[in-house]
Amino acid sequence: MNLVVQGDDVDSVALKTVAKLTGASAIEQINPQAFRLVGAHEHGEVEAVCATAALDWTWVEPGRRLADFGLFVTDMDSTLINIECIDEIADMQGLKAEVATITEAAMRGEIDFTESLTRRVSLLAGLPESALTEVYEQRLQLNPGAERLMRGLKSAGIHTVLVSGGFTYFTERLKARLGFDEAHANQLEVVEGKLTGRVSGPVVDGAAKAAHLRAARERLGLRPDQVIAAGDGANDLPMLTEAGFGVAFRAKPVLRKAADCRLDHVGLDGLLNLFA
Structure with missing residues (x-):
């Protein structure tokens, strides 16, 4: 699955932390407020990290438009x-x-x-x-x-x-x-x-x-x-x-x-x- 992480001000440290936790193979920028973590896997700490950094996160099937x-x-x-x-x-x-x-x-x-x-x-x-x-x-x-x-x-x-x-x-x-x-x-x-x-x-x-x-x-x-x-x-x-x-x-x-x-x-x- 892909994980889309977004916020008004995306903290790069938090983003990289989530990418590491989920084992994402790549971080793709959608726009300055949103990033796609490719090939990510669920991890119990994602919600807490995102909440602390004021980020929204959503699992999306690859290729879904x-x-x-x-x-x-x-x-x-x-x-x-x-x-x-x-x-x-x-x-x-x-x-x-x-x-x-x-x-x-x-x-x-x-x-x-x-x-x-x-x-x-x-x-x-x-x-x-x-x-x-x-x-x-x-x-x-x-x-x-x-x-x-x-x-x-x-x-x-x-x-x-x-x-x-x-x-x-x-x-x-x-x-x-x-x-x-x-x-x-x-x-x-x-x-x-x-x-x-x-x-x-x-x-x-x-x-x-x-x-x-x-x-x-x-x-x-x-x-x-x-x-x-x-x-x-x-x-x-x-x-x-x-x-x-x-x-x-x-x-x-x-x-x-x-x-x-x-x-x-x-x-x-x-x-x-x-x-x-």
């Missing part, structure tokens, strides 16, 4: 973007701390997602719809590397899907902004310009995310190993299980354990380095 994939599915909140939208909306009601506590428990997998969503959305009742615009325009930012990742995926001809337990107000805008082929999320109910505290239609939970991935994969005639999925929390676990290559971005422990790739230090575009 981005064009080998046909579908990319990603979560939105805290994966594609830097916030949990519902927490920021709740802040308009002075309830951010209360809602954020529920959000965090759901992302760790400690409470059922649908239950957590229902509880959180109910607290938003009476808030003007304009609060959503304020969150999008003033608080939402793309996570590092998001735009470069999307350009790389589109250049490789990969179908892209944004699927979220968040809300369509945000996914539809990000779909247009970044060029996603599809977007799926929950619809906040609005009556006379105010949120009712309810969602319309079926809840997009972990199972629904996985179902959207399967539907796209089958429609495109792809195998599971031709699918990449990215997320950060327990709600993303079902879709990462359905994908051939799972990416945990700044993720909770429950998702990190199941992922093929963990990106804790580099941006989302670090995914492109794996298959360069």
